[in-house]
Amino acid sequence: MIETESLSVVNTADDIKKIEKACRVVADTLSHIRQYVNPGVTTRELDAIAEDYIRTQGGEPAFKGYVVDHREFPFTLCVSIDEEVVHGMPGTRMLKEGQIVSLDCGVRLDGFFGDSAYTFAVGNISSEKKRLLDATKEALRLGIEQAVDGNRIYDVARAVQTSIEKQGFSVVRELVGHGIGRELHEEPPIPNFVPGLLNRSRYPNVKLKNGMALAIEPMVNMGLFQVHTAADGWTVYTADGKPSAHFEHTVVVDGNKPRILTMME
Numbered sequence: 001m002i003e004t005e006s007l008s009v010v011n012t013a014d015d016i017k018k019i020e021k022a023c024r025v026v027a028d029t030l031s032h033i034r035q036y037v038n039p040g041v042t043t044r045e046l047d048a049i050a051e052d053y054i055r056t057q058g059g060e061p062a063f064k065g066y067v068v069d070h071r072e073f074p075f076t077l078c079v080s081i082d083e084e085v086v087h088g089m090p091g092t093r094m095l096k097e098g099q100i101v102s103l104d105c106g107v108r109l110d111g112f113f114g115d116s117a118y119t120f121a122v123g124n125i126s127s128e129k130k131r132l133l134d135a136t137k138e139a140l141r142l143g144i145e146q147a148v149d150g151n152r153i154y155d156v157a158r159a160v161q162t163s164i165e166k167q168g169f170s171v172v173r174e175l176v177g178h179g180i181g182r183e184l185h186e187e188p189p190i191p192n193f194v195p196g197l198l199n200r201s202r203y204p205n206v207k208l209k210n211g212m213a214l215a216i217e218p219m220v221n222m223g224l225f226q227v228h229t230a231a232d233g234w235t236v237y238t239a240d241g242k243p244s245a246h247f248e249h250t251v252v253v254d255g256n257k258p259r260i261l262t263m264m265e
Contacts (some may be wrong), residue, residue, distance in 0.1 A: 008179065008187060008188055008206050008207070008208070008209055008212050009179050009181055009182075009186045009187060009212065009213075010209050010210070010211040010212055011181050011211045011212070011213055011252075012211070013211075015112065015181060015182075015211075016211065016213065016252055018109070018110050018111065018112040019112045019113070019114060019180070019181055019213050019250070019252070019261065020114075020252075020261050021109055021110065021112070022059065022107045022108065022109040022110070022112050022113055022114035023107075023114030023115075023116070023250050023261035023262045024114070024261070025054060025057045025058075025059045025107045025109055025114065026105050026106065026107045026114040026115065026116045026250070026262050027114075027116060027261075027262045027263060027264050027265070028053070028057070028264075028265070029050050029053050029054055029057075029105050029107070030103060030105055030116060030118050030262075030264055031264040031265055032049070032053050033046060033049055033050055033053070033103065034118075034120060034264075036049055037095065037101060037103075037120045037122060038095065038122065038123070039094070039095055039096055039097045039122060039123055040094055040095065041094065041095050042090075042091070042092055042093060042094050042095075043079040043081075043088070043090040043091055043092075043093050043095070043101075044090045044091055044092060046077060046079060046090065046103065047075050047076050047077045047079065047090035048076075050076045050077050050103075050105060051064070051076040054076065054105075054107055057109075058109060059107040059108060059109040060107065060108045060109070061075075061076035061106070061107065061108075062106030062107050062108045062113055062114075062115070062184050063075065063076060063077070063078065063104075063105075063106050063184075064076050066184065069233070071233045071234065073087075073089075073234060074089075075089060075090045076105070077090060077103055077104065077105055078102070078103070078104035078117075079101060079102070079103060079104075080101065080102040080104070080235070080236075080244070080246065081093070081095070081099050081100070081101045081102075082099050082100060082101075082243045082244075083237050083238045083241050083242060083243055083244060084102075084235055084236070084237045084244070085102075085172060085175070085219050085221070085227055085236040085237060085238060085244040085246065086102065086104060086117075086175060086219060086236050086246055087104075087234040087235055087236050088102070088234075088235050089232055089234055089235060095122045096122060097122060097123040097124065098122065098123060098124065098125055098126065098129075099122040099125070100119050100120065100121055100122065100125060100129050100132075100133065100243060100245060101119065101120050101122055102117055102118070102119040102120075102244075102245065102246040103117065103118060103119075103120065104116075104117035104246065104248065105117070106184055108184075111182060112181060112182060113180050113181065113182070113183065113184045114180070114250050114261065114262060115180055115184065115215045115248060115250050115262070116215075116248050116249055116250060116262035117217060117246050117247060117248035118247060118248075118264070119133055119136065119245045119246055119247060121133065128222065129222075129243055131167070132169060132220065132222050132243060132244075132245045133245050135163070135164060135167040135169055135220065135245075136164070136169075136218050136220040136245040136246070136247050137247050138163060139159070139160045139163040139164050139171075139192075139218045139220065140160070140216060140217075140218050140247045140248070140249065142159040142160065142163050143156045143157075143159045143160040143192070143216050143218065144156075144216055144249060144251055144258050144260065145159065145258070146158075146159045147208060147214055147216065147251050147253055147258040148208065148253060148255065148256045148257070148258060149208060149209060149210045149253055149254075149255055149256065150207070150208065151207075151208050152205045152206060152207050152208060153188055153189075153190055153191070153203070153204070153205050153206045153208070154194050154195075154205045156190060156214075156216060157190070157191045157192060157193055157194050157195075157203075158194050160192040160193070160216075160218050161192060161193045161194060164192075164218065164220050169220050169221060169222060170220070170221045170223070170224060170225035171192040171193050171218060171219065171220055171221075171225060172192070172219040172220070172221060172225055172227055172236075172244075173191075173193060173225055174227055174236070175219055175227075175236065176189045176190055176191040176192065176203065176217075177189070177190030177191075177192070177214065177215050177216045177217045177248070178190060178214075178215050179212065179213060179214055179215070180213050180214065180215045180250055181213050187206075188204065188206040189202070189203050190214055190215070190216055190217075191203045192217075192218045192219065192220075208253050209253060210253055210254060210255060211252070211253065212252070212253040213250060213251070213252050213253075213261075214250070214251050214252075214253070215248055215249070215250050216248065216249060216251060217246065217247065217248030217249075218245075218246070218247060218248075219244060219245075219246045220244065220245050220246075221238050221240075221242060221243075221244045222238075222242040222243045222244065223238060223240040223241075223242035224238070224239055224240045224242075226238075226239035226240070227239055248262075249261070249262045249263070250262045
């Protein structure tokens with residue numbers, strides 16, 4: 001039997017203050033960069049603006065140099081456009097009117113991490129894309145509401161999944177949220193769906209405790225939930241080619257009211 005109580009990382013008050021500082025830089029970076037999300041800007045330009053801002057605040061880009069399966073991510077931001085779900089790699093592509101673009105940002109500051117993502121509209125977007133963005137933001141809000149002392153991971157997951165599926169959209173299964181603190185990715189994993197019986201050992205139903213820091217991040221597809229990974233080994237895109245939205249906040253479990261640390265001003 002899995003000891004779900006032992007899989008969580010509970011932070012001290014001093015740790016939380018440091019996580020909060022890292023998260024402030026993340027939120028301020030996204031707030032700063034939103035003015036540049038316009039048709040004609042390249043994804044590499046957005047990445048350079050983000051890195052410069054983070055370093056001027058005394059932080060380090062958390063994603064740059066991050067290694068998964070012997071692959072090193074070489075950029076500050078994950079920039080994912082339309083059918084790209086997450087982990088899009090900045091380059092020479094220019095943003096176009098009507099697209100949606102997820103900017104995922106992580107920061108390391110004084111040995112602690114913050115993480116957040118926001119999906120922006122590029123100019124005017126279709127009503128269906130707007131509905132997708134609104135539904136994903138609302139699902140994140142409802143998931144965060146469940147991140148209180150004594151609840152469990154599946155309470156968060158159920159809130160997200162139920163909200164999204166009522167809107168006729170789907171949540172990605174292959175990618176999930178996570179704990180965060182001294183490491184960018186810590187226990188526990190936070191799915192945006194309630195796992196089936198055979199997957200519950202992979203996503204244990206951990207009891208939430210005061211002091212836990214969680215990166216809750218619905219990844220929502222307009223169509224089917226299935227995804228593929230591109231040849232670059234990083235970019236995840238929808239299998240049916242339909243748009244996807246991604247919103248993420250780092251929150252701290254604090255009694256019966258979770259504290260969002262990455263809210264943009």
